[in-house]
Amino acid sequence: MPKLSLRRSASRPALLALSLSASAALPSLASAQEAAPFSLQLDEVVVSANLVPTPLTKVGSAVTAVEGEELEHRQTRLVSDVLREIPGVAVNRAGPVGQFTQVRIRGSESNQTLVLIDGIRVNDPSADSEFDFAHLLAQEVERVEVLRGPQSALYGSDAIGGVINIVTRRGSGAPTVRIRAEGGSFGTAMGQASVSAGDETYDFIASGAGYRTDGISIASEARGNSERDGYENATGFAKLNLRPSEIFELSLVGRYVDYKADGDDFFGGIGAVDADIETDGKQFFGRAEGKLSLLDGRWDHIFGLGYTRNERDTTTETTPYGFTGETRRVDYQTNFSFDTPALFDTTHISTFAIQHEENSAVSENAFSSFDRTIDTTGFVGQHQVTFADRLSLTGSLRHDDNDIFEDADTYRLTGAYSFLETGTKLRASFGTGVKNPTLYELYGYSEDYRGNPDLQPEEARGWDVGIDQTLWDGLAFIEATYFDQRIENLITGSGQTSINLPGESKIDGVELGLTLQLLDGLTARAAYTRTNGEDADGDELVRRPRDIASLNLDYRFGEEERAGVNLGIIYNGSQKDLFFDEFFASQVVELDSYVLVNVAGSYRLTDNAEIYGRVENLFDEGYEEVFTYGTPGRAAYAGLNLTF
Template sequence: MSSFPNCPAGRRSLFRRASVLAAAVSPLVLSTAAFAQDADLGDAAVIALPEISVTANLAPTALDKVGSAITVITGEELREQETRFVSDALRQVPGVSVYRTGPAGQLTQVRIRGAEGNQTKVYIDGIPVNDPAFGSEFDFSSLLADDIERIEVLRGPQSALYGSDAVGGVINIVTRTGEPGTQVGGRLEGGSFGTVNGSASVSGGNAYGNFIASAMGFKTDGVSVASENLGNTEKDSYRNGTVFAKGSVAPNEYIDVSGVVRYTGTRTDLDSEAYLPAYGHTGPIDSLQDAVGEDLYSRLQARLSLFDHHWEQTAGISYTDQKTKYRDLDPTVVTSIYQGKKRRLDYQSTFFFETPNVADAEHTLTVAVQDEEDMVTSDSIYSSFDRSIHTTGLVGEYQLGLFDALTVTGSVRQDFNEIFEDSTTVRATAAYRIEQTGTKLRGSYGTGVKNPSTFELYGYTNTYRGNPDLKPEEATGWDVGVDQTLFGGMATADVTYFNQRITDLITGSGQTSVNMPGTSKVDGVEVGLSVTPIDPLTVRASYTYTDGRDSTGAELIRRPRNVASVDINYRFLDDRANVNLGIDYNGAQKDWVYNAFYTQRTVIDLDAYTLVNLAASYDVTETAQIYGRVNNLLNEDYYEVWGYGTEGISAYAGVKLTF
């Protein structure tokens, strides 16, 4: 490798590692390795490196220098828990709440710090996947976890980096990358509710590139979407087929080209809403409806490194196409079609330099341009429209490290939008490390913006009329926290207080949407704990207290005050066997129901619930593993959304093969 003049060894490693990462994914994704190898020194030379993130800032940043509240879920943790849907893993993250309107495959919303589901920005391999035709929200129901290697959740307003939708925070999902050599693997599983699922993949790589291709499938006969407690008995099935390919070519350490494409096709049985006289309000009932979805995500990018890795440039293009057809009674009768497309061009330029004689300072200066066009087509029995919204964002960020102890960042963004007023958002963070005590003090402040969706502006149904006069929602948020290493590194703990304010909150009013006057307020406390008392045993726990209220003082719906989780993992028999116990608690919360004409709504209470899941695996040989899991071990009967059914106790077993 080339030398890095006037650059400490740790910084050299970070530069080199960031360059390798860019070859495989994008500047928005995280590293998945905890080490790097110097090619000139041979296989025996391994350099230990700090874990880094490229979600927390525009430039790669070591996690111990990040001033924002951030949580990482590794692919290893997903495999220990035998996780099938990414949304189930997110239940363990402080500040995050997950809501699914029924069993597996139904609409799944993720909220961060009390923000709305469409105020969470989601990326997969650097591709922004919020659906323009679905309220600029990402529906997690179809995102399978087999090929996921890392998830990072960045909390608090991040619009200065990521534009509209990043009010509550950002979820960045990184898929697997091909490793040296050639690997072929597969998995097959079956279990309760007529469920069969599996995956197959082939991958490989060498010093000049890597590739991976995989296919995943999930089928279940399911349970009734409309709760059986309301007298519904019809089972509602779900089908998911996903194919994925990703690769990169790097002729040398200074230039590389990478690409990724992902396609998911789904068919989901649905139930409808109707007036329930016995309850005096609306609720779901059995019906012969379904939805057929097709999602295409793609990205191509190139990276160029100059001046011995002191100047990194990345240019990319992303394209998404998300289409859903709703059918009623007869599969040939299509009642509505919603299609959202997003085209994005981006360029980022980052300069790394140091002033060792002035405060032993490290400097990172980044400028970026992000040009996006959202295109939405709606065609239903009630109305049709074809709209597009074009936005260009200019971003600048400066990161300063002082005395290898203090790291501060400042970011500013200017968005130019052809429909709404231009907006300016800012962000600042600070992290101070006390090595002697294993302490990191951190804090962040940011502003956010959420533009009205095309449906809120122009949508039209039998119960809804769009409002073209809506204004963007605006937010400010700040947090302070401490990360602490305990018992000589045996445990780590983090505590964060957060405070967020949202003005012009868009809410339903009669049969339309309006900007609510005043300020909605959300604040709370997030706590995380990880303990490894002995090497094969790991205990992770989280707790979040949230107090969310609208401008009238009313409690926000589906924002439980108390959410907690515990995950216990134990490996034994020389690491050939693994047992995992997961416990997720969701406290009491509010929900809405409507009158027969959808002109008035009433608040109702939903009870708290606790989900207990147990998973185990055993490596029969180096290439074969058997596994099993039991979900909802206590057979809890609960609502995440009022009236929508949930699965009781269920069991699954399968086998994995790797060559």
């Protein structure tokens, strides 16, 4: 779809309680220091920020990582749900599970967010160049990284807002089988099985998962709709890493998704209404990569081949539609690290990369057909330098050669300074970005939308400054960031086509994060984001809530921490959305704020068996994430985990 200048009220005391919960816990930190040897892993390594593994203490960009163990404790079943608890991220789902799900970073459009799964770019050329998170199960996810701010210097188009990097688990140790089965509200059932193993010369994992639900009405039941819309998802993935020698590694990864989703219709002047619509979809994401390490690991050469395919066939009451998007990618990257101890005790990493990508979109329906392709080749250069293990500076430059638009040059500068004695890190970054018009925006492929081949790329520049602070010998970690971003030539819907909006769209705000080890086994995570976004006409950007906050409390207890309880609270502030009248002219409406409370618990019966359960939307909050689209009420689930 073209980009458009596209609930019952939540209790304000609930948000106040969220803040007070974290504050009230601070006095207990002194006793926690004595009670638990726990220390936050503050010197973790991230990959997305600089294309190479980099300690977080040396990263000048704003990046947040969530580990797979946390997803298990929260019993997260969709990756999009954990993103709701990360600073700077807003999620909108058009209905229940399985429906179109958009993710925005720092107020940017959803197709200005690049998504990587195991190193594979999965943005769909046939879906306005964005990634629909509706069908991404949190299956064997080991880590989710969110890199915020313009990242086109490293990743090219689609990365104006930032990058979401999802990494699945690798096999290790003796052959292990894991099995999960669960069921619950709305006729929901889920099963998952995996086998994994690994040693010094190889590792592999293969996993399959099935999910089905009778669901609720996509069109809001509160507005008089009652027909349930079901959803089915079958996902399989496999990952193999071979190390025939100390200097070479071959990696293969593939993911296949087959889904079926019931749907409802949309009418101008009414909104979403019950209808008999069905979408059958298939996704394949694959990558092969070889890594050669020379000079005792100081000089790496990485060669990669990637391929993605998205198919969607939608049948309405009158007309079938078919869409296929494909991406073919070839890339090469080399990293060379060296030291200059005589020159301020410095270490260096130089990176050069070539990335060639071919994106194509095909559409067929009763009214028209469409088949378009666009090629882009990017050249990336980057240098990182660290002085005396305290000051880290990074500069990145990219040149994109595009077969439709003028060549584009983007850059990024970051800096981080660590005060090792106080556990303080100051950081700052500045970057530029570009987002090419999508094939749909350029050429259109439906009877009610005409493309605009005269569209120009969107251009962005953004900066941020922040501080990361460790307290109480690693028992607490605080992060605070101010960001400012400007986007020119923003593409927006206008009647039955799209145009570049003259002028500059402005987005700024504050991101706060807090992690605490309150007591032995008790951990708290809190996040808050304030976003102010308006287009060049001064109108507030839609589906960007000004205020988002979350609190997660996780308690592991009992012998060998056999039992666990998790409490999650999510606050989503009021936001603007669009309503289309009977002539499909847009009007701005406001969606009320809401608070969701989720509770999960588990108990390990033996070393091989665990039972668990959770309640989502504990207080049965009524709300809408997209105007006239329904959301689930209170729901309960229970299941069993087995490991052999």
